[in-house]
Amino acid sequence: MRITRFLDDRGTLHRGVDLGDGSADICVDGADEPTGRVMPIARRLAPVVPSNIFCIGHNYRAHIEETGAQVPKNPVLFMKPTSAVNDPGAPIVIPACCTRGDEVDYECELAVVIGTAGRDIPVETALEHVAGYTAANDVSARRWQKHGGGGQFIRGKSFDTFCPLGPVLVTSDELPDPQTLDLSTTVNGEVRQSSNTADMLFSVAELISFISQDTTLLPNTVILTGTPQGVGVARDPQVFLQPGDEVTVEIQGIGALRNPVAAAP
Numbered sequence: 001m002r003i004t005r006f007l008d009d010r011g012t013l014h015r016g017v018d019l020g021d022g023s024a025d026i027c028v029d030g031a032d033e034p035t036g037r038v039m040p041i042a043r044r045l046a047p048v049v050p051s052n053i054f055c056i057g058h059n060y061r062a063h064i065e066e067t068g069a070q071v072p073k074n075p076v077l078f079m080k081p082t083s084a085v086n087d088p089g090a091p092i093v094i095p096a097c098c099t100r101g102d103e104v105d106y107e108c109e110l111a112v113v114i115g116t117a118g119r120d121i122p123v124e125t126a127l128e129h130v131a132g133y134t135a136a137n138d139v140s141a142r143r144w145q146k147h148g149g150g151g152q153f154i155r156g157k158s159f160d161t162f163c164p165l166g167p168v169l170v171t172s173d174e175l176p177d178p179q180t181l182d183l184s185t186t187v188n189g190e191v192r193q194s195s196n197t198a199d200m201l202f203s204v205a206e207l208i209s210f211i212s213q214d215t216t217l218l219p220n221t222v223i224l225t226g227t228p229q230g231v232g233v234a235r236d237p238q239v240f241l242q243p244g245d246e247v248t249v250e251i252q253g254i255g256a257l258r259n260p261v262a263a264a265p
Helices: 061-067 123-129 142-146 204-211
Strands: 002-007 013-018 023-027 034-040 043-045 053-057 076-079 092-094 108-114 130-137 163-171 182-187 190-196 222-224 246-251 255-263
Touching (some): 013 034, 108 204, 108 246, 130 246, 163 255
Parallel strands (some): 053 222
Antiparallel strands (some): 002 043, 182 190, 246 255
16 A cells, blocks of 8 residues: 555645545554545645654665775664654755755665564564655755764754655555665756665665664654665765755655755745
């Protein structure tokens, strides 16, 4: 199923099965069971309200090569605050503290949503804990990431609007193998990233197992699984997001997550 969270034309929040025609079949509260009650989608929201957001860096081989980073022995783990979550179609806002105007970057990523809580999850059963998958943009302020956070990634990753998710949550039965998916980023129609999840250094199952070591993964935990090559900071010349741009992250079997870029008020 393709699950969507949305507002109707009266501003009422709903969760339903996306019918692909601008409408959704409303689900029973607390379950993904359609009721047959169809309603137009006025505004899409992020398809999940995360309990936690774990993120992985340097997880695509070609991206490691383009940045000159060392191949990690273990997943490079950091987090985003849940306040960074952004909706499909809502603007990515360039923070006012990004005063140089040349540092905000895009990162297309497959996002994993945990459905069944677990701790110390074996690799062999890790995918059984997955509710589904969605597309994510791990928006990154590079100067803050590299120089303004005391050596930690989180500051450059944590600004409001820096975690667009969507457009839908595709249940795991429809995507049984997350290591075979094409994914891409376009900016104003120009392809900037194009890869396949087969290039991941650590698979989705391995990431779930690693993160869950002595750590409970709650339902609605979101795991951003890393970005492929083509990020703006690694291009020559470097290219960063500017107000007026439109960024599209697209993942095979999930769809296109589009967001405009805007300056801070």
